[in-house]
Amino acid sequence: MAKLEQKTVVDLVTKGKRIDERGLESYRPIQIQVGLIEKANGSAQVFLGKSKVLAGIKVETGEPFPDTPEEGVLTVNVELVPLASPSFEMGPPSEAAIELSRVVDRGIRESKAVDLKSLVIQKGKKVQVVYVDVYVLDHDGNLIDAASMAALAALANSKVAKMEMKGDEVIAKGGQHQLPLNNHPVAVTFAKIDKTIVVDPSLEEEQVMSARLTVTIDKNGHLCAMQKGGLYGFTPDELKRAVHLAVAKAAENRAKIMAAAKG
Amino acid sequence: MPEPKQPEKLIDEKGLRIDGRRLDQLRPLKLEVGLLDKADGSAYIEQGKNKILVAVYGPREAHPKHIAMPERAVIRCRYHMAPFSVDERKSPAPSRREMELSKVIRESLEPVVLTDLYPRTTIDVFIEVLQSDGGSRCAGITAASLALADAGIPMKELVAACAVGKIQGKMALDLSDAEDKYGDADLPVALVPNMGLVTLLQMDGNLTTAEFEQGLSMAMEACKTIHSMQRETLKKKYATIKDAVEEREEPEIVA
Numbered sequence: 181m182a183k184l185e186q187k188t189v190v191d192l193v194t195k196g197k198r199i200d201e202r203g204l205e206s207y208r209p210i211q212i213q214v215g216l217i218e219k220a221n222g223s224a225q226v227f228l229g230k231s232k233v234l235a236g237i238k239v240e241t242g243e244p245f246p247d248t249p250e251e252g253v254l255t256v257n258v259e260l261v262p263l264a265s266p267s268f269e270m271g272p273p274s275e276a277a278i279e280l281s282r283v284v285d286r287g288i289r290e291s292k293a294v295d296l297k298s299l300v301i302q303k304g305k306k307v308q309v310v311y312v313d314v315y316v317l318d319h320d321g322n323l324i325d326a327a328s329m330a331a332l333a334a335l336a337n338s339k340v341a342k343m344e345m346k347g348d349e350v351i352a353k354g355g356q357h358q359l360p361l362n363n364h365p366v367a368v369t370f371a372k373i374d375k376t377i378v379v380d381p382s383l384e385e386e387q388v389m390s391a392r393l394t395v396t397i398d399k400n401g402h403l404c405a406m407q408k409g410g411l412y413g414f415t416p417d418e419l420k421r422a423v424h425l426a427v428a429k430a431a432e433n434r435a436k437i438m439a440a441a442k443g
Numbered sequence: 444m445p446e447p448k449q450p451e452k453l454i455d456e457k458g459l460r461i462d463g464r465r466l467d468q469l470r471p472l473k474l475e476v477g478l479l480d481k482a483d484g485s486a487y488i489e490q491g492k493n494k495i496l497v498a499v500y501g502p503r504e505a506h507p508k509h510i511a512m513p514e515r516a517v518i519r520c521r522y523h524m525a526p527f528s529v530d531e532r533k534s535p536a537p538s539r540r541e542m543e544l545s546k547v548i549r550e551s552l553e554p555v556v557l558t559d560l561y562p563r564t565t566i567d568v569f570i571e572v573l574q575s576d577g578g579s580r581c582a583g584i585t586a587a588s589l590a591l592a593d594a595g596i597p598m599k600e601l602v603a604a605c606a607v608g609k610i611q612g613k614m615a616l617d618l619s620d621a622e623d624k625y626g627d628a629d630l631p632v633a634l635v636p637n638m639g640l641v642t643l644l645q646m647d648g649n650l651t652t653a654e655f656e657q658g659l660s661m662a663m664e665a666c667k668t669i670h671s672m673q674r675e676t677l678k679k680k681y682a683t684i685k686d687a688v689e690e691r692e693e694p695e696i697v698a
Contacts, residue, residue, distance in 0.1 A: 416641060
């Protein structure tokens with residue numbers, strides 16, 4: 181990014197304005213479509229401004245972890261697909277991709293969003309495994325929020341087959357039911373640009389931010405995950421203000437996500 | 444080593460924790476610097492059962508060359524756990540957790556290091572967890588900033604880190620392994636005390652906004668305590684060097 185462009189973004193933010201004319205505390209337009217991938221148990225595509233991500237849920241039969249014999253298994257992965265940005269490379273996941281995956285995972289796991297107890301077919305032996313795979317298709321900033329929204333919408337859109345044991349084999353009972361969700365975590369990400377905090381940073385804003393903060397809020401308005409990123413830090417007051425703003429923003433976005441997931 | 448069993452209570456009737464601590468009490472903390480011979484700087488920390496060794500190499504020529512930055516030094520960081528550091532052997536290959544922690548630890552140290560003094564170089568921070576207990580990332584940061592100082596790398600300030608968590612519905616400082624495992628939330632914080640800047644913040648579990656605010660101020664207080672211990676540790680090292688120099692006999696000058 182050219183120095184002049186960087187300066188424009190920073191100057192605007194210090195005046196309380198943004199390059200795309202949003203308010204400092206406003207999200208870009210959010211568009212959510214569900215059920216685009218017929219072969220997945222659930223799917224959702226999210227546009228957050230020009231950022232575009234696609235989440236697909238696959239539910240398969242597997243074995244539980246030895247320390248949680250009465251729970252199904254959840255895995256969350258976010259892929260920075262090379263077609264999404266000139267900065268994404270082929271090969272093993274980068275540090276940024278691993279952090280992104282783990283922050284999205286943390287929100288879903290720590291809020292106990294997926295009712296893992298309902299996924300047991302035979303205690304300690306057979307359970308259903310829920311794979312949440314999020315594909316980043318176009319990177320225009322704030323992938324954490326976009327990927328988290330897509331993951332939640334796709335989970336809320338998921339149908340799973342009813343399974344049972346017949347002898348040693350797992351067979352489908354026939355019929356499907358909604359994947360049971362206990363919670364609806366929503367991530368809200370902030371960027372610190374000069375001394376100003378903005379919500380939902382675009383790619384240009386991410387390129388000039390000194391630090392980043394994600395606060396994931398559950399449906400009760402409690403915090404379930406946080407992550408600071410970037411090469412600088414936040415003052416305690418900035419953190420407290422961000423947390424309060426996150427509670428409000430998460431509620432707004434949650435309403436959009438859940439309405440879209442119903443189709 | 445089999446895993447210890449889940450304790451019945453994390454806090455007893457007297458308000459004390461499994462290891463006898465109060466809710467706002469740190470575990471015993473031991474800091475050392477300059478204990479490795481080859482490294483440019485090194486530090487060792489024991490915090491509870493955590494035993495962590497940190498080495499700093501650099502500023503040195505960047506390898507591979509393309510990672511070098513024309514206007515500043517690049518800090519690289521590896522947080523790594525020894526296979527024997529946990530109850531069940533851990534594969535020595537870096538896990539996704541270790542990769543993430545390496546990133547957030549590096550980002551917690553960047554704000555204090557004057558990287559623009561050393562363009563086109565790297566500063567490598569190697570954090571080896573020899574035995575892990577709760578709060579190893581924070582202990583790693585505390586030791587890493589000491590190792591950077593020990594390497595003589597110009598810094599604005601030392602970074603101190605400590606986690607708080609929620610056990611049995613109460614906010615508690617510096618969680619041990621069992622408290623982290625069976626508790627309700629974990630909130631690791633790194634602070635640059637004189638800049639009033641939080642440079643690492645993560646959270647998992649369940650906290651209300653009020654609990655977060657309480658936890659943040661508990662963690663910041665603890666970071667200030669740890670920070671003064673870091674300073675003492677460095678001072679002690681230089682006092683030892685000074686004494687050694689002063690005690691040395693003047694060499695005789697042979698004409």
